[in-house]
Amino acid sequence: MRKKVDFLIIGSGIAGLSYALKVADHGSVLVVSKSKAAETSTSYAQGGIAAVMYNPDTYEKHIQDTLIAGSYLNDEKIVRMTISESTDRIKELIEWGTNFDMQNGKYDLAREGGHSEKRVLHFQDKTGAEIQRALLEAVRQHPNIELLENQFTVDIITQHHLGVVVKRSTPDIQCYGAYILCPETGKVSTVLAKTTMICTGGAGNVYQTTTNPKIATGDGIAMVYRAKGAVDNMEFIQFHPTSLYNPKERPSFLITEALRGAGAILKDGNEKEFMQKYDKRKSLAPRDIVARAIDNEMKLSGSEYVYLDARRIPENEIMNHFPTIYAKCLSIGIDIRKDLIPVVPVAHYICGGIKTDEFGRSSIKNLYASGEVTSTGLHGANRLASNSLLEAVVFSHRASIDAIEKIKTIDFCDGIPDWNADGTVTNEEMILITQSRKELQSIMSNYVGIVRSELRLNRAMTRLEMLYKETEELYEKSIVTEPICELRNMIKVAYLITKFALKRKESIGLHYIIPN
Ligand code: FAD
Ligand code: SIN
Numbered sequence: 371m372r373k374k375v376d377f378l379i380i381g382s383g384i385a386g387l388s389y390a391l392k393v394a395d396h397g398s399v400l401v402v403s404k405s406k407a408a409e410t411s412t413s414y415a416q417g418g419i420a421a422v423m424y425n426p427d428t429y430e431k432h433i434q435d436t437l438i439a440g441s442y443l444n445d446e447k448i449v450r451m452t453i454s455e456s457t458d459r460i461k462e463l464i465e466w467g468t469n470f471d472m473q474n475g476k477y478d479l480a481r482e483g484g485h486s487e488k489r490v491l492h493f494q495d496k497t498g499a500e501i502q503r504a505l506l507e508a509v510r511q512h513p514n515i516e517l518l519e520n521q522f523t524v525d526i527i528t529q530h531h532l533g534v535v536v537k538r539s540t541p542d543i544q545c546y547g548a549y550i551l552c553p554e555t556g557k558v559s560t561v562l563a564k565t566t567m568i569c570t571g572g573a574g575n576v577y578q579t580t581t582n583p584k585i586a587t588g589d590g591i592a593m594v595y596r597a598k599g600a601v602d603n604m605e606f607i608q609f610h611p612t613s614l615y616n617p618k619e620r621p622s623f624l625i626t627e628a629l630r631g632a633g634a635i636l637k638d639g640n641e642k643e644f645m646q647k648y649d650k651r652k653s654l655a656p657r658d659i660v661a662r663a664i665d666n667e668m669k670l671s672g673s674e675y676v677y678l679d680a681r682r683i684p685e686n687e688i689m690n691h692f693p694t695i696y697a698k699c700l701s702i703g704i705d706i707r708k709d710l711i712p713v714v715p716v717a718h719y720i721c722g723g724i725k726t727d728e729f730g731r732s733s734i735k736n737l738y739a740s741g742e743v744t745s746t747g748l749h750g751a752n753r754l755a756s757n758s759l760l761e762a763v764v765f766s767h768r769a770s771i772d773a774i775e776k777i778k779t780i781d782f783c784d785g786i787p788d789w790n791a792d793g794t795v796t797n798e799e800m801i802l803i804t805q806s807r808k809e810l811q812s813i814m815s816n817y818v819g820i821v822r823s824e825l826r827l828n829r830a831m832t833r834l835e836m837l838y839k840e841t842e843e844l845y846e847k848s849i850v851t852e853p854i855c856e857l858r859n860m861i862k863v864a865y866l867i868t869k870f871a872l873k874r875k876e877s878i879g880l881h882y883i884i885p886n
Pocket of ligand 2: 415416417418625626627628719754755756757758
C-alpha cells in the first residue's frame with residue numbers, strides 16, 4: 371500500500387498529539403502508534419507538568435532549578451526559551467480540555483525534587499492520563515487527522531532508499547516519509563510525507579526494570595541513527611528513585627515524587643532516615659542524588675528496597691491527591707496511611723536522543739522530533755522532575771510553526787520504491803529474539819546502570835557487539851516483524867548509551883562513574 375500525507379506523525383503521546391492539533395488546519399495529517407493510541411508513557415505520568423503560574427514563582431527560579439538539576443550541562447538558551455513559554459502552553463492544554471486540580475480558585479501546584487517552588491500542575495496522581503484523554507478526544511474530532519493504531523514504523527525513508535550512498539557526513543540528508551508495518555497482516559506500507567515528526571517516546575525497556583510501558587523501546591532514536599541523523603546526550607539515563615517494590619510487575623508502578631513533595635520521607639530497613647547523609651535537601655534532592663543514595667543504602671544493607679514513609683501526610687491529602695497510589699498499594703496489602711511503602715530505583719527516562727534545534731528540527735531535512743525521543747538541550751545531565759511533559763508541548767508547538775511554513779515548498783518524492791522483502795523467510799524461532807532481549811536488559815542493568823565503571827562499560831560493549839551481529843544476521847533473512855525490529859532498535863539504543871557513557875570520563879549528573 372502507498373499513501374501520501376502532508377504531515378506524518380509517529381507517536382500518539384503528548385508530543386505527537388499536541389503537534390497534530392497544531393498542524394491539522396494546514397494539510398492532511400496521519401498519526402501512527404504501534405499500540406493502542408492511549409498506550410503511551412504520557413498516560414502513565416503521575417506527578418504533573420511543571421510551569422510558572424503565580425507569585426512567588428518566577429521564570430528565573432524555574433530556569434535556575436532546571437540548570438542546577440542538569441549540572442549546567444543544559445543549553446541555557448533552550449532552558450530560558452522553554453520555561454518562558456511554559457505558561458502559554460499550559461493555557462493551550464486547558465483549552466484542549468485538560469483538567470488540572472484547583473484549590474480556592476487557583477491551580478493547586480505541587481512540589482517535587484529539585485524545585486525551589488510549588489509549580490507542578492496536576493490532576494490527582496494521574497495527570498498524564500488526563501492530558502492523554504483530552505488530546506485524544508480533540509484529535510479524534512478533527513476532520514484532517516487520521517489516527518492509525520497498532521502500526522509499527524520500521525524505518526524512515528531517505529535518499530538511501532533511492533540507492534544513494536548516505537553517510538553521517540552526507541550533507542542534506544532528506545526524509546521522504548516512512549515504511550510502516552501492519553503486524554496483523556505482515557504488510558509494509560510506503561507512507562510518503564512532506565514532513566515527518568518523530569514522537570516515539572523513551573527507551574526504558576532496554577533495562578530489566580522500568581516505569582515505562584512496553585512501547586518504550588527507543589525506536590525513533592534507532593531509526594534516525596540508522597538513517598545517519600545526529601543523536602546526543604545518550605549517557606544520561608534517569609532512574610526514578612521510588613518505584614513500588616513488587617518484583618513480578620512490569621512496568622514497575624511509580625510512586626510519584628509529589629508524595630515526597632507532600633511530606634513522605636525515605637527510610638532504611640530500620641525505619642531510620644538516611645538522605646541527610648547525602649544531601650541537605652534530603653528526600654527532595656534531585657533524582658540523580660536520591661537514586662544513587664538509595665542504591666548505596668541497598669548495597670550497604672543487602673536489601674532489595676528501602677522504604678517511603680507517607681504516614682505523616684494528612685489522610686484527606688492522600689485521598690484527594692494520591693488516590694491511585696493509595697488504591698494500588700492497598701491492592702497488594704499496603705495501607706499507605708499506616709504502612710511503609712517498599713521502593714526501589716528503576717529506569718525511568720532518557721535525557722538524550724535525537725538532536726534537535728529550537729524548532730524541533732533534526733539534522734535530517736524535513737524530519738522533526740519532539741518529546742522524550744529528543745535531545746533538545748533542556749535537561750543537561752539530569753532532567754528536573756515534571757519538565758518532560760513541558761518540553762514536549764513547547765517543542766511540538768515550535769516545530770509546528772516551522773513545518774506549517776515549510777510545507778508549501780515541499781513536494782512528495784514519488785520515486786521511492788516499496789518495501790523489498792525478497793529473500794526473507796518467516797522466523798519460527800521466537801526464542802532467539804526473546805532470549806536476546808533478556809540478555810540485553812541484563813547487560814544494561816548490570817553494567818550500564820546507576821553506578822558505572824570503565825570495566826563494566828567495556829564489558830557491556832563487547833557483549834552488545836555480539837548481540838548486534840547475531841541480530842542483524844537474523845534480521846537480514848527474516849520477514850520483518852515487530853519483535854525483531856524492536857530488538858534491533860533496543861540493541862542500537864543500548865549501544866549508543868554505552869558508547870556515550872564510555873566517552874564521558876567524569877561523573878556528572880546521571881552519569882556516575884567509579885574507578886575499576
Ligand atoms: P509517549 O507518550 O511515550 O508516546 C510514544 C508514542 O510513540 C506511542 O504512541 C507509541 O505507540 C509510539 N511509538 C513508539 N515507537 C513506535 C513505532 N516504531 N511505530 C509507531 N509508533 C511508535 N514526565 C513529566 O513531565 N511529569 C510526570 O509526572 C511524569 N511522570 C511519569 C511517570 C511514568 C510512570 C513515566 C513512565 C513517565 C513519566 N514522565 C513524566 C515522563 C513523561 O511521561 C514522558 O517523557 C512523556 O510522556 C513522553 O511523551 P512522548 O509524547 O514523547 O512519548
Ligand atoms: C513523578 O511523578 O515522580 C514523575 C515525574 C517525572 O518523571 O517528571
